[in-house]
Amino acid sequence: MVSEKTNRAAHIIVFGNEKGGSGKSTSAMHVAIALLRLGYKVGTIDLDARQGTFTRYMKNRWSYNAQTEHSVPCPLHMPIERSRSEDIKERRAEEEAFLSMALNELQVSCDFVVIDTPGTDSYLSRLAHGKADTLVTPMNDSLLDLDLLAHINGNNEVEGLSVYAVMVQEQRQDRRDQGQDIDWIVMRNRLTHHKAKNKELVGNLLDEIALLCGFRNVHGFGERVIFRELFAQGLTLLDLKDFNQSLTLSQIKARQEVRQLIQAIAPERKMGYATPPKNTKDL
Secondary structure (H helix, E strand, O other): EEEEOOOOOOOOEEEOOOOOOOHHHHHHHHHHHHHHHHOOEEEEOOOOOOOOOOHHHHHHHHHHHHHHOOOOOEEEEOOOOOOOOHHHHHHHHHHHHHHHHHHHHHHOOEEEEEEEEOOOOOOHHHHHHHOEEEEEEEOOOOOOHHHOEEEOOOOEEEEEEHHHHHHHHHHHHHHOOOOOOEEEEEEEEOOOOOOOOHHHHHHHHHHHHHHHOEEEEOOOEEEEEHHHHHHHHHHOHHHHHHHOOOHHHHHHHHHHHHHHHHHHHHHHOOOOOHHOOOOOOOO
């Protein structure tokens, strides 16, 4: 049971891929709030400060708390800007220092640190991937986005790993050399709610690529308007239960999708069980 922060280092969960629009920030926010509501101490880092979706989501949440009597839990949040130095070595040294300082500060008081990375290849993103204990890669459910992981030929056969998968494998090997590893989860986002040949094909190809890369496949979040609506308020699906309002069938299903992702991450295996705060309701 987690009641007081121990000297054990925080478990780092990185949300990453090299394509934008896959739902990284939405997924990261929901996981961070889910962990808070389970009773863990959580810190968050936004490495995509230029676009800043994760940070805007957090600011909307702070505004919600400031403008209403109903307070929702917030993690400790840190946005990190890319270095503006024109010298490559100096820029990389500054970015490594920025990330290290943020992690050092958050790991003192947090059980989990959730990091949202840019939707492009960058030195900061690679640094974060190398720090991950758990890597979650949200991916839109399409053959186009599957190219993020592997090269697929015209016969829908896997010909080899793509640049992102190669980068992750390099980071995993570095961690293995240190006696550790990265638990890699690929979540299929924006799944359609009906059977389709493309959906089945993507699923079969992902299973094949998973064997090559050693990641776990999980179903992510469906395409739902509620996610966009909640962003503007800074809320998550896990906050709605506190308001004693009736949930629609779509919202109930979406909450279950969040639960399934948390179950896949399995926080209790990483940091033990926590005691949920009394002022929030169970997931």
